[in-house]
Amino acid sequence: MNRQDAEGEFIRDTCKLKLSGAGGEIVCVTASGKVLGGKDLQKVLEAWNKLPESERKPGAVQVGERGKIDTAKVDRAYPTPPPGTLILKTHARFLGRANEGHLRHVTPKDFIGDDKVRAQMVAAYPAAFARERLDGTLPKDVLEHKRRGIAERISEAQPDFMWLTEAEWKSLVPANPKKGDQFAVPAALTKRIFVLHLDPNRLVGEPDRNAIVRSGELNLTVEDISPTSVRLRLDGSALLRVDFETAQKTGQEGEEARLVGFLNYDLQKKSFTRFDIVAIGDTYGLLSPGLGHLTYSRPGRSPYGVAFELVSGSGGTSTPEGYFGTGK
Amino acid sequence: MAATVAMIGSCWFTLQARADKLEAKAADSLSAEQFAKTLALIKPQPGESKWTEIPWLLSVHDARVKAAAEGKPIFIWSSGGALPLGTC
Numbered sequence: 001m002n003r004q005d006a007e008g009e010f011i012r013d014t015c016k017l018k019l020s021g022a023g024g025e026i027v028c029v030t031a032s033g034k035v036l037g038g039k040d041l042q043k044v045l046e047a048w049n050k051l052p053e054s055e056r057k058p059g060a061v062q063v064g065e066r067g068k069i070d071t072a073k074v075d076r077a078y079p080t081p082p083p084g085t086l087i088l089k090t091h092a093r094f095l096g097r098a099n100e101g102h103l104r105h106v107t108p109k110d111f112i113g114d115d116k117v118r119a120q121m122v123a124a125y126p127a128a129f130a131r132e133r134l135d136g137t138l139p140k141d142v143l144e145h146k147r148r149g150i151a152e153r154i155s156e157a158q159p160d161f162m163w164l165t166e167a168e169w170k171s172l173v174p175a176n177p178k179k180g181d182q183f184a185v186p187a188a189l190t191k192r193i194f195v196l197h198l199d200p201n202r203l204v205g206e207p208d209r210n211a212i213v214r215s216g217e218l219n220l221t222v223e224d225i226s227p228t229s230v231r232l233r234l235d236g237s238a239l240l241r242v243d244f245e246t247a248q249k250t251g252q253e254g255e256e257a258r259l260v261g262f263l264n265y266d267l268q269k270k271s272f273t274r275f276d277i278v279a280i281g282d283t284y285g286l287l288s289p290g291l292g293h294l295t296y297s298r299p300g301r302s303p304y305g306v307a308f309e310l311v312s313g314s315g316g317t318s319t320p321e322g323y324f325g326t327g328k
Numbered sequence: 329m330a331a332t333v334a335m336i337g338s339c340w341f342t343l344q345a346r347a348d349k350l351e352a353k354a355a356d357s358l359s360a361e362q363f364a365k366t367l368a369l370i371k372p373q374p375g376e377s378k379w380t381e382i383p384w385l386l387s388v389h390d391a392r393v394k395a396a397a398e399g400k401p402i403f404i405w406s407s408g409g410a411l412p413l414g415t416c
Contacts, residue, residue, distance in 0.1 A: 095369070
């Protein structure tokens with residue numbers, strides 16, 4: 001932890017810890033700075049219970065004043081949205097198809113956790129799978145560990161947020177709406193949705209994110225108007241990287257998605273009260289091979305869904321408390 | 329300047345589009361009922377993402393104060409350069 005402030009000093013100097021970077025770390029400590037352990041919480045609890053009660057009982061440790069804080073680092077880590085920002089909570093999720101063709105949740109068997117799926121992928125991409133030893137040469141216990149990782153990590157919805165500045169969300173409100181009016185979502189906003197929120201292949205530090213969008217559009221239609229509100233429907237599509245046929249021939253990856261949304265604008269409050277978007281599509285090809293994400297790759301078309309919802313209270317004069325990082 | 333930016337913005341997809349770009353078909357659009365079901369399918373299901381239900385604190389100092397007052401250990405989860413909620 002490279003913060004040069006009281007928080008960093010506690011971690012480095014008191015706990016004698018050097019937390020890892022992008023990969024993340026879990027560590028358990030006492031309020032006084034004794035390290036108890038990591039992810040094995042049973043061992044952490046045992047270490048905690050071995051401490052004298054004089055160190056464990058409530059009030060035993062006096063923490064003192066907060067100390068100097070590097071506010072620039074804090075602001076970068078937990079940025080505060082500008083006043084009037086509209087905040088969308090997003091979830092992205094790998095999906096599967098039931099026998100009838102309906103969308104369903106995935107299971108580990110949809111991925112390399114199933115021997116048949118792994119065999120198909122190894123046959124389609126022998127070099128990539130051999131490089132990561134997912135071609136059957138991994139020890140069985142390691143493969144089982146990866147299967148559990150699939151079940152635990154990528155079967156569930158992946159959360160994120162999207163901020164729209166006041167100017168951006170106001171650009172979606174037609175000045176003199178009439179039922180049936182249609183207009184395009186501004187290109188910059190459309191691109192941001194596609195590039196940052198639709199792509200399960202989003203890589204850390206990918207050099208040219210703009211290049212991944214092959215085509216696409218988002219349009220709004222005024223569905224209904226009342227004295228108090230305007231209801232808008234969003235429709236659109238996106239093609240990222242290459243289409244499915246090209247991917248099958250070249251081994252590249254890509255994604256095709258359709259987007260639908262329902263937005264309600266309150267004319268009296270002058271804010272959106274509903275901003276729901278769903279993107280449903282297929283990904284295909286290898287997922288982030290450079291980051292060891294072959295375990296997420298599936299043969300053929302892999303259904304993928306992204307949901308956007310308004311964080312209640314945003315898009316007005318204040319920012320909703322607790323929306324970011326405190327479990328909401 | 330503003331006009332130039334708008335021109336670049338409106339041409340961006342035109343330059344990128346392929347001749348066989350996806351067409352929006354009415355039959356493919358989700359109905360309101362299907363939309364609600366699909367939204368619910370994507371979002372966390374009951375019992376999933378339980379880590380989001382934890383009342384995380386964003387300050388080690390605040391965690392120390394609470395842990396000391398309650399007589400409990402501290403669980404620290406860091407990532408992305410040890411900035412839990414920052415960019416990776």
